Amino acid sequence: MEVVAERKRTSVGKNVRKVDGVALVCGRPKFTLDVDIPGTLVGKILHSPHAHAEIVSIDTSEAEALPGVVCILHHGNVERIPYTTAGQGWPEPSPYDSFLFDRKVRFVGDRVAAVAAESEEVAEEALRLIRVEYRILPAVFSPDEALADGAPVIHDEEDAAGIHDARRNIAAAVDIPVGDIERGFSESDVVVEATCEIPYFQHTPIEPHCTVAYFDEDGRLVIRTSTQVPFHVRRIVARALGLPMHRIRVIKPRIGGGFGTKQEIILEDVAAALALRTGRPVVMAYTREEEFVCARTRHPMRVRVRLGAKHDGTLHAVEMEALSNTGAYGAHALTVLSNVGSKTLPLYNKAPHLHFHGKAVYTNLPVAGAYRGYGATQGYFALEVAMDELAERLGMDPVELRLKNHIRAGETSPIFEKIGEGREGKPMVVRSCALEECLKVGAERIGWHKKRTEKRREGPWAYGVGMACAMQGSGITGIDMGAATIVMNEDGSFRLLVGATDLGTGSDTILAQIAAEVLGVPVEKIVVYSSDTDLTPFDVGAYASSTTYVSGTAVLRAAEEVRRQILKVAAGMLEEAPGDLELSGERVISKKTEKSVALSEVGHRATYVVDQHQIAATASFVPPESPPPFAAFFCEVAVDTETGVVRVERFVAAADCGVAIHPKLAEGQLEGAIVQGIGHALTEELLFSGKGRCLNANLFDYKIPCALDVPHIEVALVKSEEPTGPFGAKSIAEVGINGPLPAISNAIYDAVGVRLRRAPFTPERVLSALLSR
């Protein structure tokens, strides 16, 4: 791979202006709902008021008679095709257990019918006029209840496929033994066990799900939608509606945050169905309440970790058991469950005896799905709290225990091969790892050694420090594919067409930087167009921390091919060999004679003058490995021993994402992920009534951090050089969210000596733990 030497780089590693930045800070109409198409109907969904029920009858006659109502769809008038709403690669690892509309509803908020009307008010009124008769079925609201003998079967439909054991409500199961776990524990000097649990967390992108479906002048269906996965939307909508894929075009404009919940086909199928039936444009947008209940959530999970270690701290046996609640449908059930183990266990690769096992279970609660961290967040909570307990039992500093056990460059873990994305993985050697340095930098910045020894107290406030480590991946090995096309314009500028999906992460900018670096032009000379299934090449989309690494490598390859083509033309112009030429400052320059020619002249010549042809290339990349980014997290908390209030005073994270292509964007990913994690740790939790109705589906009662809730956050990017990554880069988007839950729990323990194993660590929970000490 030919890359520009680091000292000569003009784009990579620089904080260039975001390519979409100026338009965004000027409020230009770049989002899904910012277009007005004349004649657009408003689509609305009727949701189930019951957690589990059969639909006995639906009477839409009164609603249909309402002036302005154009169409009502329900299970009685649409084709029944099983599919999954999870926007993943092919073959799809999530069960086909969803239907456009079904005869049964499985949670409060499940789809019953959809209305298209001339206005939102009329659509809402029509929903009230639809008469539905339900036969209420017994419901289950936890995996334990769902697994009990005699529990109601949530997916008893005959035509679902890919469910692990529908009769027992088990959507997915994994069981991965390595070595002999019981022997491992019997040979260990110290054994500790920790069980940690998280409730329902929701992504809360500030832009709720929204989509517009319409027909273009050629009668093709266009879906303009707020999605992370435009190509999966096209494939899944084609399946769900029985349409040929070539009749569908999916466009992703700017999107207002995703974090995983938009890796899902939630409104696109319904809006497309309404547009097809009416022949008119249809707009649909979730309300905030719908976003909480009917979009997706993180999988609530109980994870039990048992660690066995030798006296010197070397891990000898690690067992991890996960019980995941996938809610009413199995979106991402198997893959999130798999990632609980696959993204955590390789971090401490010294133990020869491992056992990872677990189940993802259906319940009559909202549907879980992909959420930043994707199982690793749940796994690290338990693993890193257990590591803290182990350090205490061994009388060892928690940082020392990590240093003793964490994976290093040149090492591997059997887990890489044993657990993949819903199937076996691939063996992999870690080629870059700066975790040791991250631990040192983080410990120093927080003042770890001093603060661990002093026990500070001010009135009722007790202070403590805690830490945790984490890794993630960079894309999905052997499955993810990203492609890029680069076309040279005759003025020496370029068009970069990528299927990759910028969901606010800045990937359009990062991909432009990679292209600009190879082509020797400033980023402004790269016009980026992304995420349009008609105009851009394929890309799986934005998930699994893949874009910089996977799509970035595709861009690098395309740029290198375009560079070769440019040098060939320039060689003729300069009468020199292509090998003696280089690209820099928008010129082709001879290293031998210093003769040069402007790129605009090269473009002009190829387009209009001699041997006329389009300078362009398309390249693809499927990652043979998924290099992990690493991070060390340190935090200081204050605990009010009278009220149980926990205040995070400072949070320090040091992360190794290889070479940061855009350091400010990389820091922003880390800062944002940490604050989401702090929200998870302290305040966030969806609450449900005894009948499965969500009680706090609004931003007042489901508390995400505001600017006043956020402590002083310091992030440090610790450089490593990933030899397989574009310009040495790995991922950064997800790893940051894995740290706050365990680091804060461990800091609370350091402050007041109680272990918080159930998130969020609300004043009630902390106080009750303090009182039962």
Next chain:
Amino acid sequence: MKIYFELNGEQQYVDIEPGESLLSLLRRLGMKSVKQGCNTGDCGACTVLVDGRAVRSCITFAAKVRGRRVTTLEGLGSVDDLHPLPEAFLEAGAVQCGFCTPGMILTAYELLSRNDDPTPEEVRAAISGNLCRCTGYAKIVRAILLAAEWKREGRWR
């Protein structure tokens, strides 16, 4: 019902629906920078300035702006003539998805019109009603402090 009001320096005489929110009216008039994130006044994405004061347009009746001066982000500058406040957001890396950005900028505009030398705590308090799920706020606070510095240096017009 028809109302007169001033929108980004231009007089408007428009029909409004009974009970219509200011958010709905402004988006109908093409001011797409005004974003709907919750419709309950909790997220701040719909923030606009009415007579220079930051208000949540989703819970403000359109009828309330009769005879008043409304400013949306469209009124603050343009792609070709960038206002220093949004420019500071770019400079500090305070924009990720950009959906909360218009409301955040207008809230900051109101703060800096009252106080051009705020402390980080004052900035955090001012934007505490504007939720952002992407950035963790660190770079937004820095952007507003940078804009304040530019304002004190006389770089604002």
